[in-house]
Amino acid sequence: MGNKVLMKGNEALAEAAIRAGCRHFFGYPITPQTEVSAYMAKKMPKIGGTFLQAESEVSAINMVYGAGGAGVRVMTSSSSPGISLKQEGISYIAGADVPCVIVNIVRGGPGLGGIQPAQSDYFQATKGGGHGDYHLVVLAPSSIQEMVDLTADAFDIGDKYRCPVMIMGDGMLGQMMEPVEFKDTDVSDLPEKEWATSGTGMKRKKNIINSLFIEASELEDLVLERQQRYDEIIKNEVRYEAIDTEGADIILVAYGTTARIAKTAMAKAKELGYKVGIIRPITLWPFPFEAFEKALSSGTKKTFLSVEMSMGQMVEDVRLAVNGRADVEFFGRTGGIVPTPKEILAKIVEIGGAK
Amino acid sequence: MTHETIFAGFGGQGILFAGKVIAYAGMLEGKNVSHLPSYGPEMRGGTANCSVIVSDEDVASPIITEPANLVVMNGPSLDKFENAVIPGGKIFIDSALINRKCERDDADVFEIPATQMANDMGLPKLANMIMVGKLIKETQMFTWEQLKGAVTKLVPAAKAAMLDSNIKALEAGYNY
Incomplete structure (x- = not known):
């Protein structure tokens, strides 16, 4: 049976993120994904990581923006109404080319809706959600093993293309238990993020993370450059x-x-x-x-x-x-x-x- | 071979744990398994249920709409799931808590006064394990040794004192 363990989807996802090198998690509880936060709250202090329950989803996503800008692997998770609250931050993160992982364990909507499983956030996830010319890479696992595997991939894809990545599950996937195996991945030697605002050490020019560009031609150039990365994603990352x-x-x-x-x-x-x-x-x-x-x-x-x-x-x-x-x-x-x-x-x- | 079982009762009876024991035993035997709980406001003092699949094949849908096995530990659960069981299926009833008879004559019905038995044994929280014991005996999903092995691994070291009681309860159901 290998090294399989029986785990709830939400907890397996959180463990997979930690194993992928995520040491910063900012969230706010909401059914049916609260176990992600709960798992992070238990684990992060023991491994020198940061778990912070923000005062709202809006705060949490902006903390993700900050941590991601500093170059660390960072994640937030929520469910549908909470993801709606995060949209402004997601657009800013996309506009500032900051990698991060956002988890949406979807529940019925619109509005506060219900707490049972749904897939009615497809438009929001794939067609924008926030404003502006941007995309999220959206990964949709159908088993807990696949959710674990895709969580590791999500961090890699985000770092490679400098973009936010969403893992979209539903309440069923979050709540059910299945056997999973965690593959050993070495994250001790990740490529350095030369763009990150991690301190100059007085050795280089300062980096700036920003999504405000008043000059139209400058903004267009940036959007076009980002589009080239999206084209690369389309070429390299399609999975089915x-x-x-x-x-x-x-x-x-x-x-x-x-x-x-x-x-x-x-x-x-x-x-x-x-x-x-x-x-x-x-x-x-x-x-x-x-x-x-x-x-x-x-x-x-x-x-x-x-x-x-x-x-x-x-x-x-x-x-x-x-x-x-x-x-x-x-x-x-x-x-x-x-x-x-x-x-x-x-x-x-x-x-x-x-x- | 695929075993589809629904466990149902009210919150606090250990319904989800009973399902977890089966899923865990299946995993240890190298089977594909899924454990899907009901979740939501109905769990707090209301009804709780979980769907457990143990299969040699990949588990496609984790939802069970027509179970081969039904384990019920309160009246509302029997009302809710009785008619979903496939013809020839097995229905396990905690007859200490469910006053009425099962109305299916095309299924094998097993009445076990599990809650009473558990109280008599001084293990009032372990009626769920008595039901699991009987389920395994009648379905032959696992051998006794496999079941015992799974529970031994599942009970955390910090609660080792609970292990003997769990096994006693399983045994009582298995031999009922």
Whole structure:
């Protein structure tokens, strides 16, 4: 069994962050992600790190801005309403090219909404959320092991491209327990951040972290330079899982825990004789357009069925990817209701016709 | 082989821990497992439940809508999940706390007065372990030695005194 331990998603994520070299965490409790904060509160003092429960989410994200600007690996976590509060800070962090990791364990919305699992923050995560020309890299794990692995990647991606990275789970992933294995990663020798405001030691010119550029041409140059980094991210960091898409008549598109439920429905549909495949985006931004190109290149007529815990948000990216070359359908539950395999199967049967 | 079990009762009965024992034992045996708790306001003094899957395959959906095994430790939980159990499934009822009979005639029903037994043994908090013992005996999900081994590893060193009591309770259920 290796070195597997049975852990709750939120706690496993926190442990993974610590192992990735995160020694600074600023947060504010909110269901269903509070265990991230609680774990950090317990662990950080023992390893010489900083855990700080801020007076609000707005404070927490600005502390992240400061710590990230000083060049350390830093994380904050929250759930939907709290992430809304952080948006101003996230935009500033993106505008100042400061790496950090932001965790959103999504719950039903809008407003205070509920506390049960949802995926209705897809638009907010992938299409801005805050103001300005920026993107978050958005990672969407579907198991606790994947959440652990992606947490390490999130810090690396953030540092490499100097951008904030979001890990987006849902209440189910945060609360459930699964066996996980932590890979040994050596973070003792991370590349130096020459841009960081970590003290000049009287040996170099001072660095400045800032997102205010009054001169339009200066701001445009910076946005264009950042866009080049986004293009690199699109080229290098797209991740997805595709199963049986080539011979399929119906291709499910689902991410996170919904993808697992869709896989159960897929297995049942196959037993009934339907040809079903699945595309599971792991990066929600950058969206895995190439998975759709590959699926469409087989030439047979296909229908894509986007399954989400929302009223239909990712389905818009599915339509962009398909670009009129196939039918796109949607099935979703919302408000904290999790779709069942049976419901998804019924939709597959509706699309595929009775057998 | 896949075992899908729902544990349900009220907060404080150790419902989530009972599920954790099963998930942990499965992990130790190299199986794929998931443990999904209900969470939210209903847990505080209200009903609590968890879905535990132990499988040789990857666990796809961690949600169980049609359990093969149901362990219930209060009346509302029997009301809620009784009809979800698959035909031929197994239903384990703490008959010390649930007054009515199970109405399913297409499932194997086991009535165990676990809370009474636990009180009689002087282990009032461990009715959950009695139910786990009976579940494992009837489903053969694990051997007795595997179950005992899992609990031994799961009880933290600081609470070693609790280990004997837990095993006693498991044994009482296993042999009931």
